[in-house]
Every structure is written in structure tokens, then in C-alpha cells.
Amino acid sequence: MTTQTTASSTAVTPAATPPTGLIGIPAPVGRAVATGGSALAVVSTFLAWTWTSAFPGDLTVYGYPGGLQVLVLVGGALATLFGLASYGVKGLGWLAPAGADAALKYATLGTFVTAWYTVLAISFDLGGLVNLEPGGYLVAAATLLALLGALALPFERPEPDPFDPDDTGWARFTHEAGHRWATLRAAFASGSPRPVRALPSHVEILIIVAILALALVVFTYGIGTGYDELFVGFLITAGFGFSALNRSGLIAHASQITARHQNITVCGAFVAAACFPFTQTDDQYATLGVYILIFATVALGLNIVVGLAGLLDLGYVAFLGVGAYAAALVSGSPSSPFGVHFPFWAAVLVGALASLVFGVLIGAPTLRLRGDYLAIVTLGFGEIFRIAVNNTDGTSGPDITNGSNGIASIPDLKILGFDLGVQHDIAGFTIGRFANYFFLMLLITAVVVLVFRRSGDSRIGRAWVAIREDETAALAMGINGFRVKLIAFAVGATLAGLAGTVQAHVTYTVTPEQYLFAGTTPPNSAFLLAAVVLGGMGTIAGPLIGAALLFLIPNKLQFLGDFQLLAFGLALVLLMRFRPEGLIPNRRRQLEFHEEADAPAVLSKTGA
């Protein structure tokens, strides 16, 4: 590996000019403007931004921020805090372990984009700038000032590479563009965070609880956004806010602390997820919650196959289908030809076993193939499943699955006398049907997470990764490649089948059209793979977050309509260009894709 000496080492030597910002304002002025502007933006959210409540969220009230104003308030508050931290205000040092400047830039940028998006949305929706109240103008000006001030903060400019005098005009242009891009990136870069102090473990656990609570609040807010503008604003604020926290080094600190208490973090995350239905007053968003959870669980199962063992499976949704159909057939549904009604535990076993058998049957012949060929064959098997189910309707084939009508009116589950189909009141909270299934699904997710974590960090998990890395070398190390791959395939299939058994009951009906390769509604094979890749291969949190985003974005942004898949494709291309390791990168993959990063190439904890 060639280690390249970049500008960072040369910049330490006294440069001719002191570091400057992107904008020619003196740094102290810029810092003051950025902090003051952000504070002003916070104040302005308490004013009215528009005169009519025709714009959703009711931004007409003085003294009570609503809708998008809350997001600007959060962004502005974050920016103000980072601004104060950059002054070295006592007690705020913990906010920015890696330096507050870059974080301030991201926070002001996020506030600016959210505020201006709001102002422009008001103007467009209601037809003209006249619809803005003074508060609207104020927030626009304040966030713009804050952004300009933040951009004036000094940073270390990268040294330009020398020109080749023989270069043609185009080569020179790309060279300059490359340098400008490097400068822009340097402007938003931050140093490496100082290591986190050793805290008493109960304090660290409290911090973990706070982090999880924050995550729950953010998720609940996102899932509960009622209109397009608010969800877009939420995505902008959350994205930039996360970047700002990342640049400030807080994310690095948080991951260090959670890494020390992995079991507590995982259990805490499940408790936090279980709290979600209690934050809801009706079943509307619990529905979304349970669908997200099904999608995420299946994606996590796929992550064993794709992320750990490196087997590109493009027909994975078929295993979900097998589990769902198996559970539906024994559920006592009137359209099932078997007419049996198994208790839930037996249905789960049947579903998981059916998927296991199906997985082994498909895996045994196909896993002798490598790479692209495996992908093509699994894609084919996924479609074969759907077509076979479509045709076993009594006319084209034996009457098993009721063809394209599917198996309808699947009865609700009753577990130990607890009817999941009806509403329950627990400690004053109303827990509806979907919330009941949410809890059940959470249990399945916990099983999948447990299997993923434990198998990943073991002899078999290492064999999977070794096969992914270099199959020939793995064979030469005594790993029975076919057997190990078949285990990965079968485990992945079984976990998907497990999720399928619950899905059948949640959706009342299973039809072949739910299990496509690609469609507009997740889960389908393409979206599952996208969730894994988007979130981060080989991690647990990655597919969960990827699945949540991939489910919520099409669901919330109805205005995208027919352009949904186009936007989705564009977003994937951009992501692969700028963050190929996914949103929550496995440490391993991050090192793989970003060799220039000067992070010490040490993995502290093996596995995911």
C-alpha cells in the first residue's frame, strides 16, 4: 500500500498566509455572525412566518413554533450550541471533541437549507412572497447570515498539485475543478476526535439511554410527519444534523461508548423500539412501524447471505413468500385447501422449516456457481417461486395456493389466550392490532439480531467472511466452501421464513404479487438488497436504518408518484459514488473504501 503524504503534513510548516475561510470575512466576525445568526433563527421560530393557516403546520402563531419551525428551531439551537462551543464556553467542550468549526458549518448549512426550503415552499404553495410575515423574512436572513459567517471560518487549504505545462485546456480545467472540490471538502472536514475519557460505567449507561431515547424521538417524529413538506424538512434536518454531530466527533464518542457496552446497547435498543407503540395514540403509525420491522428483519437476514458470506442473492423475497404461504396454509384460512388451524408456535415452525427446505433445495445446485452466475440463478428462482404460486390454482396445476387470488382472510393470531387482532388497554395506553403485531415482530427481529451477532463472531462467521474475501484461499485453509455457503443460504432463508409467518397474519392476505423482484412497495428483492447496501453491508444497524428509510421515503413522499423509482435509482447512484460503504459502515468496509483516511487501521472489536 502506498502511503501518500498529503497537504496535512506540509501545512504544519509555517505557511505564507494564515488559513482563511471560503468567504473573505475576518474569522472573528464570521464566528460572531454565525453564532448570532443561529440564535436569531431560533428566536424567529417563535414568530409567525405566514399569515394564513393554509400552509400545513400552522406557522401563523406567535410564541409557539409548529411544523417546520420546530425543525428550524432544532437546527438553529444545534448551530448556536456549536457556535458557543467554538468560543470555548465552559461546559460545552464535550459537544465538540473534534473541533466545533466543521460542525458549525454543517449545522448552519442544515438550518439554512431547512429554513429556505420552508420559506420557498410557503411562497410556492400560497403563490408569492407576499404570503410571508416578517418572521419568515427574519429567519431567511438570519440563517443566510449564519451560513455566510460559518463559511468564513478558517480551515487548512490543501496544497494545489503542480500543473503539467503540457496539459491541454480540458485537462487543466478538470485539474482546477478537482482542486476546488478538494478545497470545498477541506472546508467541511474536521480533525480526528480526542479519545473519550473513561467515565464511570453507570454514567456511560445513562449516556447510552439518552442516545437511544434521542433515536426513538427522532424516529417517532419522522414516522409521524403528516405532510410532504414536513418529511422533506425532517430528512434535511436529520441528514445535516447527523453530519454536524459526526464532524464534531460526538458520533465517534458515542460509538466508542456503545462499543464498551454492546449487550446493554442492543437490549436498550429493543426496549426503545418496544416503547414506540406507547408513543402513539392510534394504530395509524404502528402500521408503518410493523411493516418497517418486517422489511428490516428480512433485510437483516439477507445481510447474512450478502454481507457476511458475500453471496449475491437476487431472489431473497421468495423465502419470505415461502414462510408466509406456509403459515397462511396452516392458519385455518377458508381459502386454504388444507383446512387446518395450527397454533402459532407450530405455524412458525412450519414456515421456518418450509423456507429452510426451499433454501437448501435452491442452494444445493446453485451454490456451486460463483459471483454473477449465482446472482442470475437466484433471480430466476425468485421468479419461479412467484410463477409457480400463481399457477398452482387448480386449473394450471394442483390446487394449493389459490393462484393469483392468494390466500385471503387469514385469521388473527391468538397466543396464550392473547388475541393480537383486537385492541388492548395496557396501563392507560391503547395498544391496537398493529401494535400487537409490532411487539411480536420485534421478538422475531430480536431472534434474527441474535443469530446474526452470534454466528457472525464465531468460527462459522469467520469462514463466511473468508469465503467472501478469497474463495480459493479459504478452500486451501480447509474450509468446506460449499457446505459453509449452504449454511449461510439456509440460515438466511429460515430467518426470512420466520418473518414471513408473521407477515402473513399482519397483511390478512398473501398473494404472489407481494413477492416480486422489483416493485414500488417494499419488501421486494431489489429493495431488500438496496436496504442492505444503503445501510451498510455486514452491520446490524445498517439494514435496519436502510430499510426504515427505504420504506418511509416512498410512503411519505407521495408527490414523487411515478418518479419514485427514478429518484430511488438516482439516490443509489449518488450514494455509491460518495459513500460506497453505506450509511452505517462496517469498520472493515470503511477502511476498504477510504484508504486515504489516516485513521489507524486497527479493528478494536471483530465482527459487525
Place this chain on the structure above:
Amino acid sequence: MTTDTTTKDTAAGAPAPGDTVLDARGVTMRFGGLTAVRDVDLTVRSGEIVGLIGPNGAGKTTFFNCLTGLYIPTEGEVRYKDKVLPPKSFKVTAAGIARTFQNIRLFANMTVLENVLVGRHTRTKEGFWSAVLRGPGFHKAEAASRERATELLEFVGLADKADHLARNLPYGEQRKLEIARALASEPGLLLLDEPTAGMNPQETRAAEELIFAIRDQGTAVLVIEHDMRFIFNLCDRVAVLVQGQKLIEGDPATVQGDERVIAAYIGEPMENDPGAAEAAEVEAAEAAAEAEAATDAAPGKENDR
């Protein structure tokens, strides 16, 4: 590395070559019409370092692949401790033959320790259920594997880099790691495919000491190499492979002095010594070629665009 250098004279006094570990008889490998290896016999006894040399394309690596189950020999058989080797490379490793590769094939995105742990695969049994249920047996086996892997890393001198990614190690250390990974499967015979390719003299010397240390632990070693000095220092016996056939086998001194070996590597001398006329002819041709190149170069530059 702290292993003491075992040199030739002590090697002679070292445990005398014992039972036959590897016995290849009449190994022939054909790819379509091409015979890469023809009727090669080779034995390796325990406690021995055997070298396999030959010019490029002589079939050394093909022969190696026949030994390790990557190829199934067209004719002949390979026995390891009197058992015919199974035709699958993972079964060969399980039987007790471990190997390294000519072009390093580490698991680049795994840590150094994980690489060695993968090498332990055949000597451990914990399967999927054991990993998920995590009984006491699992923890015990895992701890034992880690301990053994750490020992091996200490043995090759990489213990302080256990948490580094394999891809980030310098070249010489990657070679060492490959050897440690192979040793983790507790082999009776270690096959090294050009272990010093691309190394500087110091690294070569260190590799030599490492191989002696491995031999002293009771593992037989079969090594392919181009570096003659290295191989003649190291090996108890050397076999020469030329165009797929074994030319000669014997102790280093015999092989070194053999005319056919020199001929195979450097080419045969002309039948008569080149006379003055031939020498002058060659010089004239060279001068002409140079002059042509010089005149060509100048206009060539301008047309370059």
C-alpha cells in the same frame, strides 16, 4: 525474531529424516494437449526441507496444485502418510498439508488475528448451532483457538499487529502472516510457493530462519523458489523440474554442480566459442539499432500529439 539460526551442519545432526510424509508417484498433469507435469516422483520425509526449483514455466506451481488438491493429477497418485490424498483442497488441508500462495492470498479485509483463526478451521468443530447457543464448549474452543493463534503470531513476530487489517501489512509481513495462517491448521507438511519473491536480502534471511524454526518444530517443508542462494542454504534436498519433468534430485551441492541444471537455467554454450567475426557482427548490429533509435526519436516527439 528470536529463533536461533540452524545452519547446515547442525541440520545434519538434527533428527535424521524419518518416515515418509509425502509420496508423489508418477504425477502427470495434462491440460488438453499440453503436458505441464510429466511423470514426476517426489518424496518428502518428516523433518526435512525439500526444495523444488526450475525455470519459469517448468510446472512447479502446477505440481504444487496437484499436491494440494486444487488440480486432480491426470495420472499418478499423491500419498500423505500412506493415504491417498482426496481430490478436494479443503480435505487435503484437513489431512495435514497446508500451503501458501505464490501471489499472496490473504483475507485482505480481515484482521491479522482473524486470518490465523480461519486457519484453525479444520482443527475446530464448533458449527452454526454452537455459535448461536454459545454453550460452555463454544467459549472454551474459541479461547483455545485464540490462544493458539496468538502463539503463532508471536512465533512469526506479528503479535503486536494482531488487530491490523491484513491488507495494511507491509509485503514481508504479509508473507509471514500467510505462513502463520498455514501453520494454524497444524500441518505435517508445509508447502511454500516462492516465499521470498520480492523480498530484500534481510527479509529473505529472516524467512530462512523462520523456515528452519518451522522445521525444528517437526513440520516437513517443501519449498518452491527462484532464489538459488536461498534454496541451497536452506534445503536438505533439492529437486529440479524442467519442462514438466524432474531433471535431477539430490543434495544442494550435487544439484548446484550439475551441468544440466546450469544449462536449463542459463542455456547451453554454443558449440564453438563465439569467434571474433560473430562478436563484431553483433556489435555492428547493436550500433546500427542505436543510431536508428536516435534518429527516430526526435521527429517522433513532435508527432506525439
